[in-house]
Amino acid sequence: MKYSNATNYALHTMVHLIRLPQNSTIGVQELAEFQKLSPTYLSKILTKLTKAGLIESTPGAKGGYKISKSPNEISFLDVIIAIEGDSKLFNCSLHHNEGCLIEEVMRQSEENMKSELESQLLIDIVKKMESGAEKTTGN
Amino acid sequence: MKYSNATNYALHTMVHLIRLPQNSTIGVQELAEFQKLSPTYLSKILTKLTKAGLIESTPGAKGGYKISKSPNEISFLDVIIAIEGDSKLFNCSLHHNEGCLIEEVMRQSEENMKSELESQLLIDIVKKMESGAEKTTGN
DNA sequence: GTATGGTTACTCGGATAAGTGGTGTCCGAGTTGTTCTGG
DNA sequence: CCAGAACAACTCGGACACCACTTATCCGAGTAACCATAC
Numbered sequence: 001m002k003y004s005n006a007t008n009y010a011l012h013t014m015v016h017l018i019r020l021p022q023n024s025t026i027g028v029q030e031l032a033e034f035q036k037l038s039p040t041y042l043s044k045i046l047t048k049l050t051k052a053g054l055i056e057s058t059p060g061a062k063g064g065y066k067i068s069k070s071p072n073e074i075s076f077l078d079v080i081i082a083i084e085g086d087s088k089l090f091n092c093s094l095h096h097n098e099g100c101l102i103e104e105v106m107r108q109s110e111e112n113m114k115s116e117l118e119s120q121l122l123i124d125i126v127k128k129m130e131s132g133a134e135k136t137t138g139n
Numbered sequence: 140m141k142y143s144n145a146t147n148y149a150l151h152t153m154v155h156l157i158r159l160p161q162n163s164t165i166g167v168q169e170l171a172e173f174q175k176l177s178p179t180y181l182s183k184i185l186t187k188l189t190k191a192g193l194i195e196s197t198p199g200a201k202g203g204y205k206i207s208k209s210p211n212e213i214s215f216l217d218v219i220i221a222i223e224g225d226s227k228l229f230n231c232s233l234h235h236n237e238g239c240l241i242e243e244v245m246r247q248s249e250e251n252m253k254s255e256l257e258s259q260l261l262i263d264i265v266k267k268m269e270s271g272a273e274k275t276t277g278n
Numbered sequence: 279g280t281a282t283g284g285t286t287a288c289t290c291g292g293a294t295a296a297g298t299g300g301t302g303t304c305c306g307a308g309t310t311g312t313t314c315t316g317g
Numbered sequence: 318c319c320a321g322a323a324c325a326a327c328t329c330g331g332a333c334a335c336c337a338c339t340t341a342t343c344c345g346a347g348t349a350a351c352c353a354t355a356c
Contacts, residue, residue, distance in 0.1 A: 002228055003140050004140070005340075006340080007140075008241075012231075027287085028288085028289075038340095038342075040342060040343075041340070057288095057289060059349065060287075060288055061348085061349055062288080076248075087141070102147075105215055112254075112255045113251050116247060116248035117245075117248045143301085167327085177303075180303080183330095196327095199326075199327055199328075200327055201310075202310070202327045202328060203327075
């Protein structure tokens with residue numbers, strides 16, 4: 001069990017977008033270049049983020065992507081669900097008479113993780129980065 | 140991101156083994172039958188549990204599997220690591236100047252989940268099952 | 279100068295393919311208990 | 318009755334195939350800004 005790399009790219013992209021001056025857009029190639037991955041693949045990820053309502057795209061020349069919601073409404077969990085989907089991590093395939101006790105425990109542990117991810121906002125990361133090391137552009 | 144089915148099978152098998160009378164062994168086919176999966180595949184899973192030191196096998200006729208450690212020392216996390224491995228869920232592939240802040244958050248949320256799984260013991264599930272519904276064999 | 283058409287710079291989405299890991303089967307090898315057989 | 322061999326019931330491990338998903342590429346379509354040309 002691992003997060004897909006797409007989740008990694010999505011999170012870094014979101015942080016990058018939040019750091020942008022408001023209402024300015026940025027193209028796929030520029031986003032791809034700074035993460036050292038192909039623009040075509042990144043666009044797939046951006047499509048998912050768009051469908052989740054986290055970012056929005058303006059087509060045509062001078063087009064690109066920008067944040068759709070207010071930065072302090074976007075949590076880690078939002079981005080992760082946009083990429084990974086929101087299906088449960090564990091599903092008991094056996095058919096029990098009633099609820100599976102094992103599944104209950106697994107679900108509880110999953111909730112513990114998600115509640116942490118839900119409380120962590122991307123804007124906090126950005127603030128830390130900008131206060132911590134100003135000289136480095138380090139996304 | 141999902142747990143593999145093998146983890147599901149492993150957990151149910153462990154619970155089943157714990158419910159067995161002490162020092163009695165049970166064969167693969169019997170374990171496989173009650174979970175409705177092929178013995179050959181289940182043996183792969185049992186091999187992993189054996190290597191993790193959770194169960195032990197006695198070869199030859201009248202052989203089979205049994206719990207290796209005391210039941211109240213076995214947590215959910217032990218079983219999960221035995222099957223899934225103990226690699227981190229999230230790895231930042233970008234090379235930053237220093238530690239990745241995103242990775243830090245992800246790691247923290249993972250720890251929240253693991254600490255829950257570590258505190259939950261299989262024996263607690265067994266106790267609940269035996270006190271709750273005695274008529275049903277249903278694990 | 280204004281309108282029209284073409285070019286360019288983008289996003290969008292489908293089709294496709296390689297790579298990887300989970301799932302599952304097959305088979306041969308090793309081990310131990312049981313049974314059979316010869317003395 | 319006893320010893321040793323054959324057999325059966327198991328686990329163990331490697332090799333292999335299949336399938337699903339991730340990762341990644343290519344290409345055509347749609348859209349909007351920009352530019353050139355003609356009137």
